[in-house]
Structures are given as C-alpha cells and as structure tokens.
Amino acid sequence: MNDMLRLVEPLIPALRRYARALVRDHAAADDLVQDCLERAVIHWEQRRSDNPRPWLFAILHNLAINQFRRATTRGVHVAIDETNEDAFGQDAEQEHKVTYRDVMAKLARLPHDQRAVLLLVGVEDLSYADAAKVLGVPIGTVMSRLARARERLHQELEGAAGDLNNNIVQLRNKT
Amino acid sequence: MSNRPITEDDLHAYVDRALEPEREAEIMAYLEKHPDVAKRIAAYSDERNLLRSALLPIAEEPLPPQLNLARMIERPRRRPSSLRWAIAAMLMLSIGGLGGWVIRGATSAPAGGLAALAEEASDSYKVYASDHTRPVELRDSFELVQWVSNRLRQPVKLPDLSQSGYRLMGGRVVPTAHGPAAMFMYDDDHGERLVVLTRPMTSDQNAPMAAHSGGDIAGVSWADGGTGYSLVGPRGVDSLRPLANEIRKQAQTI
Numbered sequence: 001m002n003d004m005l006r007l008v009e010p011l012i013p014a015l016r017r018y019a020r021a022l023v024r025d026h027a028a029a030d031d032l033v034q035d036c037l038e039r040a041v042i043h044w045e046q047r048r049s050d051n052p053r054p055w056l057f058a059i060l061h062n063l064a065i066n067q068f069r070r071a072t073t074r075g076v077h078v079a080i081d082e083t084n085e086d087a088f089g090q091d092a093e094q095e096h097k098v099t100y101r102d103v104m105a106k107l108a109r110l111p112h113d114q115r116a117v118l119l120l121v122g123v124e125d126l127s128y129a130d131a132a133k134v135l136g137v138p139i140g141t142v143m144s145r146l147a148r149a150r151e152r153l154h155q156e157l158e159g160a161a162g163d164l165n166n167n168i169v170q171l172r173n174k175t
Numbered sequence: 176m177s178n179r180p181i182t183e184d185d186l187h188a189y190v191d192r193a194l195e196p197e198r199e200a201e202i203m204a205y206l207e208k209h210p211d212v213a214k215r216i217a218a219y220s221d222e223r224n225l226l227r228s229a230l231l232p233i234a235e236e237p238l239p240p241q242l243n244l245a246r247m248i249e250r251p252r253r254r255p256s257s258l259r260w261a262i263a264a265m266l267m268l269s270i271g272g273l274g275g276w277v278i279r280g281a282t283s284a285p286a287g288g289l290a291a292l293a294e295e296a297s298d299s300y301k302v303y304a305s306d307h308t309r310p311v312e313l314r315d316s317f318e319l320v321q322w323v324s325n326r327l328r329q330p331v332k333l334p335d336l337s338q339s340g341y342r343l344m345g346g347r348v349v350p351t352a353h354g355p356a357a358m359f360m361y362d363d364d365h366g367e368r369l370v371v372l373t374r375p376m377t378s379d380q381n382a383p384m385a386a387h388s389g390g391d392i393a394g395v396s397w398a399d400g401g402t403g404y405s406l407v408g409p410r411g412v413d414s415l416r417p418l419a420n421e422i423r424k425q426a427q428t429i
Contacts, residue, residue, distance in 0.1 A: 009244050013234040016242070020233055034241050041244075041251045042366070046307050062314055063342075069316060070337040100229035107226065113317065121191060122223045123230055128193065136314040136345070143184045150187065150219045157222060 004044050007052050012037070014124055015060055021119050022064050024108055032067065036060040054130040061116060061134050068112055106156040114149035117142055181205050186212070190219045288353075288379035289403065293387045293396040295351045296372035296405030299358045300392055303347070304368040311345030311360050319346050323357035327374060329402070331357050334371055334422040341369055341418070353377055369408040369415075371422060376403040384419060386412040395419040399426060 015036060019029035036059045040052075047055045107115055113135070120131040121142070132139045181202065188194045189202045206213040303310050313319040316333055324331045326348045333343065341361035349358045349372070356374035376382075382398040394407035395415045404426065406419045 005245055005248060012238055012242055012244065013236075016236075016238070017230050017233040021230055030239055030241060037242065037244055037247055038251065041247050048308065058314070062344075065316060066337065066342045069333075069335060069343070099225065103222070103225050103229050113315075118226070119230075123227050128188075137318055141318075143187065146187055147183055150190075150222070153222055153226075154215070154218055 004041070004052075008037070008040060008056065011053060011056055015056060018057065018119055018124055019060060019064060021104075021107065021123070022061075022112065022116060023067065024104075028067070032060060032063050035063050039063075051130075054126060054133045057120065057124065057126065057130075058134040058136075061120075065112070103153075103157065106153055109156060110149055110152055114145055114152060117145045118149040118153065121146055177201065186216055187219075190216060190223060288376050289382045289385060289396050289398060290387075291351075291353065292356075292372065292374065292376070292379075292398075292403045292405050293385070293394055295349070295356060295374075296358075296370060296394055296396065296407045297387070297389060297392060299349050299356075299372055300368075300370040300394075300407040303349075303358065303360060304370055310368070312347035314345035316343060316345075319359075323348055323355075326355045327357055329375060331373060332426055333359060334425055336361050336369070336418055336421065339418055339421065340364065344368070367409060369406065369418070372405045372407070374403055376401055379403065384416070384423075388412065397423065399423065402426070 012033065015033050016029065019032045019036075020026060023029050023032065036056065039059050040056055049055060107118070110118070116135060117131060120126045120134055121128065126134065128139050128142050132142045135142065137145075177197075179201075185194065185198065185202055189199060192199075194202065206216060313322060320331060320333050323346065335343075337343075340363045342363070344360045344362055346357060346359040348355045350356075351374060353374060353376075356372050359371045359373075361369045361371070376398045379398050380401045382396075382403075384395055384397040387394050387396065388411075392407055392409055393412045393415060394405055395412060396403065396405035397419070398404070404419075404422060406415055406422060408415055408418075
C-alpha cells in the first residue's frame with residue numbers, strides 16, 4: 001500500500017482536472033475523484049498493469065459516465081450560462097479570463113464522448129492506446145472521435161471569435 | 176522519404192507530438208506544401224494549448240481534505256473483509272425468509288422458455304460476477320448498447336438502477352441455446368454485483384414475474400412483448416423484486 005501512495009498521490013491533481021473539465025461542477029467533480037480513489041484503494045491489488053494512470057482514469061471516467069446517465073434520467077440539465085465560474089482557472093490573468101471562459105463553454109457544448117477524448121489526449125497526455133483503454137473503445141474510435149472533437153471545437157471557437165465583443169458585453173451585463 | 180500517404184490520424188498525431196521523428200519530418204514537409212491543411216492543423220494546435228492553459232490552474236490548486244489518499248489507505252471506507260462479514264450476516268438473516276419463498280417459488284417458478292432464460296442468467300452470474308479480472312467486455316455504455324442491439328437485432332435499453340444504488344459496470348454478449356443475449360452487470364457501494372440478462376423469446380413471449388433460486392443466488396425473470404429479462408443477484412428475491420419492477424417499467428418506455 002506504500003507504493004500506492006507513492007504512485008497514485010501525484011496523479012490526484014490531474015484526476016481532479018479531468019473530472020472538473022468533464023462534469024464542470026466543482027463539488028461533484030471532487031466527489032467523483034474521492035469515489036475513484038476509494039475504489040482504487042480497495043482494488044489496488046487487482047489492477048492489471050504497472051502503470052496506474054490509465055487504470056485510475058478509467059475508474060474515474062466510468063464513474064462520471066454513470067453520473068451523466070443518472071442526470072439524464074432525472075432530467076437534470078445545467079445550461080451553459082449557469083457554468084460555475086470556478087469550473088476553470090481562478091488565477092488566470094484578467095485578459096485571459098474571457099478566452100478561457102469561452103473555450104470552457106465551447107468544450108461544454110461537445111458531446112461528452114468527444115469532450116473526454118479531447119481531455120485525455122490533449123490535456124492529460126494519455127497515449128492513444130491508453131485513452132482507448134480508459135474509454136473502452138478501439139484505437140480507431142479514439143482517432144475518429146478526436147478528429148470530430150477537434151473540428152467541432154474549432155468551428156465553435158471560430159464562430160465565437162466573430163461576436164467576441166458581444167460576449168464581453170453580455171458577461172458584464174450579468175454581473 | 177516514405178511513400179506512405181498522409182492520413183488524418185497522422186495529422187492529429189502530429190498535433191499531439193506522438194509521431195516518430197522520421198514521420199514527423201514527412202508531415203512537416205507535407206504541411207509546407209499544403210497551406211490550407213497547415214492552417215487547420217495550426218489552429219488545432221493553438222486550441223489544444225488554449226485548453227491546456229485554461230485547465231492548468233485546476234491541477235495547481237491545493238487538494239481538499241476529502242482527497243487525502245494516505246487517510247483513505249489507512250481507513251478504507253468499504254473494507255473487503257467487513258464486506259465478507261456483511262454478506263455472511265445477510266445470508267444468515269435470509270435463511271429464515273428463504274423457506275418462505277422457496278414454497279412460494281413452487282407456485283410461481285419459471286417454466287418453459289422463461290425457465291431457460293432464468294438458468295442462462297444464473298449461469299452468467301456465476302461465471303462473470305465472480306470474475307475480478309474482466310467481469311465485463313465493454314464498459315462504455317454507448318458502445319455497449321450499440322453492440323448488443325446489433326447482435327440481438329432489436330433495440331436494447333440499458334436498465335438504469337442508479338436510483339437503487341447500483342451502478343452499471345458494463346456488459347457483454349453471451350451465448351445461449353436461443354441465440355445471443357445481452358448481459359449487463361451492476362455493482363453497489365459494497366461491491367455487490369447484479370446481473371441482468373435479456374434476449375428475444377421464442378416461447379413465453381409474455382410471462383409474469385417468476386422467482387427462482389439456487390445455491391447462494393436468486394433471480395426474478397419475466398417477459399414483455401417478446402423480450403425476456405432475468406435479474407440475478409446474491410440476495411433474496413424480496414430485495415430483487417423492486418429492482419425488477421424498475422427494470423420492467425423502464426423497458427416499457429423504449
């Protein structure tokens with residue numbers, strides 16, 4: 001169990017980041033990570049590979065997907081406008097805030113399977129093979145989802161660039 | 176320079192810096208000659224960096240007390256050893272009730288096609304629920320539903336038991352004498368697993384709920400509109416019935 005602390009503890013910040021970017025709610029994300037770590041403690045001896053990183057992301061991802069499904073059946077829906085401001089960096093420079101807020105809002109508009117692959121590969125630096133393991137799909141599916149996700153995010157951001165000024169006005173009006 | 180054509184996968188691997196140096200050089204040469212593609216790939220790269228920077232501060236936040244791993248290792252919330260005791264205690268407690276429902280089972284035991292389904296579900300439970308390495312073949316619920324619906328040649332609805340505290344672990348297609356069946360597996364906070372088996376029925380196309388038991392496991396089976404369902408778990412029928420009712424209700428809203 002000592003090796004577990006040594007191997008897993010450094011990964012917790014990345015797990016939190018993935019959870020928050022995926023589910024967007026600060027508290028719900030930390031609950032998911034807690035649940036993930038508790039399961040990892042219990043099943044530590046049963047893991048199949050020496051590298052606990054994809055294994056932990058897989059546990060976390062499955063917990064998040066189950067939560068999405070629960071939310072869907074209960075009809076809970078968080079509109080884009082209600083995005084918790086804490087959902088992304090608080091320490092960001094002021095001029096970056098609008099851009100960061102924007103990219104997070106656009107990310108939130110992606111279907112969650114596309115969002116997941118974009119985060120696992122592009123932010124968490126998982127290999128395509130590890131991302132496939134986490135998502136439980138073949139590598140070919142990872143590649144096609146990644147392509148669709150990048151194109152969709154690009155289109156969303158291109159569309160946003162045109163009315164960036166309007167966005168700023170809207171945000172100010174709300175406060 | 177190889178003659179391998181440039182693929183979309185290559186371009187994304189280039190964005191992720193996941194290419195061998197030689198292939199990377201080929202992609203760079205290609206992009207120099209194709210400014211339109213280069214522009215798109217540069218945008219993907221920029222957006223990848225933007226996303227990383229936007230999310231970086233989250234990983235730099237101090238960890239909240241609830242994520243103290245050392246404490247969790249010291250005192251796991253769900254200890255497997257105490258779980259074994261809990262199951263033992265549960266079995267002791269359910270012996271009393273067992274006599275009751277074995278007698279009731281005599282009047283409502285599944286027969287015909289439903290009996291076969293019940294047996295298949297019990298067999299699946301025995302083989303897969305005890306498997307700690309690979310209890311399920313697919314975990315992704317979307318892929319899973321697609322896969323089993325294709326194999327069963329009919330839309331299969333994934334039962335959601337989260338309201339009752341059971342989370343989907345995943346599932347697989349399992350063989351039966353009556354063709355492929357879809358198996359879904361669930362677990363709760365105590366690691367207790369349930370199996371739902373569903374397949375098209377040749378006989379007993381509509382059958383009321385019937386209970387069955389054998390060894391340490393029990394099940395409830397029924398059929399609606401040509402599709403059979405069997406729910407199997409380690410607890411008595413009385414605790415499975417509300418779950419079976421829930422699955423039945425959900426299936427009717429396809």
